[in-house]
Amino acid sequence: MYLYIYDTFLSDKKYYSLLNKIENRLADLEIKGKVCRLNILKNMKEVVEDGIKQGVDTVVAVGNDLTFSKIVNIIAELNVTLGIIPVTKSKIAEILGVPEGEAACDTLAQRLIQKIDLGKISNQYFIDSATIDDTNVILSFDKFQISSIAKNALVTICNLGFLADNQSIYKERLSVPTDGLLEAVIAPIKATLFSKKIKQQSIFPFTKIKLDSKAEPVTVTIDQQAVFKTPLEVTVAPKKLKVVVGSKRLF
Amino acid sequence: MFKDEPGKQIKNAETIIGPSVKVEGDFVGDGNVIVEGIVVGNLKTKNHLTIGAEAKVNAEIEANSAYISGEVTGNLTVVGDVELTASARIKGDISASSIAIERGAQVNGRLNMNGAKKPELTEKHENKK
Numbered sequence: 341m342y343l344y345i346y347d348t349f350l351s352d353k354k355y356y357s358l359l360n361k362i363e364n365r366l367a368d369l370e371i372k373g374k375v376c377r378l379n380i381l382k383n384m385k386e387v388v389e390d391g392i393k394q395g396v397d398t399v400v401a402v403g404n405d406l407t408f409s410k411i412v413n414i415i416a417e418l419n420v421t422l423g424i425i426p427v428t429k430s431k432i433a434e435i436l437g438v439p440e441g442e443a444a445c446d447t448l449a450q451r452l453i454q455k456i457d458l459g460k461i462s463n464q465y466f467i468d469s470a471t472i473d474d475t476n477v478i479l480s481f482d483k484f485q486i487s488s489i490a491k492n493a494l495v496t497i498c499n500l501g502f503l504a505d506n507q508s509i510y511k512e513r514l515s516v517p518t519d520g521l522l523e524a525v526i527a528p529i530k531a532t533l534f535s536k537k538i539k540q541q542s543i544f545p546f547t548k549i550k551l552d553s554k555a556e557p558v559t560v561t562i563d564q565q566a567v568f569k570t571p572l573e574v575t576v577a578p579k580k581l582k583v584v585v586g587s588k589r590l591f
Numbered sequence: 592m593f594k595d596e597p598g599k600q601i602k603n604a605e606t607i608i609g610p611s612v613k614v615e616g617d618f619v620g621d622g623n624v625i626v627e628g629i630v631v632g633n634l635k636t637k638n639h640l641t642i643g644a645e646a647k648v649n650a651e652i653e654a655n656s657a658y659i660s661g662e663v664t665g666n667l668t669v670v671g672d673v674e675l676t677a678s679a680r681i682k683g684d685i686s687a688s689s690i691a692i693e694r695g696a697q698v699n700g701r702l703n704m705n706g707a708k709k710p711e712l713t714e715k716h717e718n719k720k
Contacts (some may be wrong), residue, residue, distance in 0.1 A: 484615060486614050486615075488611055488612060543607035544608075555680065
């Protein structure tokens with residue numbers, strides 16, 4: 341049984357037509373299920389837990405990257421499969437090979453399921469990445485430490501991939517969300533008058549690291565939503581999430 | 592032989608220590624490693640090691656094979672082949688099965704071409720533990 345969760349921003353009129361098309365396509369494919377539209381009073385966690393009590397085995401998040409990140413954290417510990425229908429351009433959907441809008445329904449109907457890794461920071465799971473916009477951060481591995489010597493650098497702990505527009509990293513298998521490893525990526529940024537250029541990155545695969553700082557605690561942002569302060573421990577939760585993927589996935 | 596090794600640069604590289612990064616401690620890797628930054632301590636990999644022209648490595652190195660263009664202070668123990676390009680600066684002993692040195696490279700240390708055998712590497716590693 342399917343449970344479709346529509347994110348709050350989809351109550352905007354401009355999405356009505358697209359949502360109608362999606363619902364019609366789901367009906368054609370005979371994978372219609374319970375629909376739940378989130379609002380201020382309806383909490384995503386409660387909706388998912390109620391659905392599971394009623395026998396839901398596939399939770400489909402309809403929304404954007406933020407919607408998918410939020411739901412991952414809720415269903416990571418539950419025995420359900422995640423499906424996604426992106427209504428806008430989505431990095432997560434692109435990596436998982438799920439097309440935007442109505443076409444995502446066909447991918448969902450194919451039910452090609454993969455178990456992917458998740459990252460974990462202080463009981464909070466993340467599907468995409470944790471970012472640290474401060475070069476004072478120190479990454480401590482088992483027996484060695486890494487620090488940035490650049491003035492400006494973006495430190496990212498990646499699961500799905502660190503550059504969606506650079507697909508060579510998937511072809512070369514530098515970043516695979518099924519390998520049981522996360523990657524710590526340090527990208528020095530050279531700011532010019534008109535743009536910011538990313539110079540050669542450093543990449544360190546790992547299963548567990550500690551994040552600390554040289555001075556004041558630094559801020560770690562998970563999937564652009566939750567914020568933590570160092571010191572922290574980051575671990576990988578291998579094959580934690582069952583997710584419906586498309587045949588055009590990047591890994 | 593001493594041209595850039597594009598095939599090995601990114602392909603199958605699992606760890607890349609970029610030019611803006613400093614690594615301190617005992618770095619142990621299973622896959623190919625590319626060093627373009629600073630390493631202080633020990634550097635071990637069971638696969639190929641590439642040390643770029645701008646890299647500064649102050650470490651005891653163990654690898655399966657190595658291609659060195661940068662500055663290394665410390666002993667280098669390699670199971671297979673070592674290639675030193677013109678910009679390589681080595682202060683330390685090199686032990687490998689074969690060593691190729693380009694004109695211009697500086698080596699201050701002993702060269703041993705008996706090769707470093709894999710079991711010895713492992714034993715040494717275990718003894719340290």
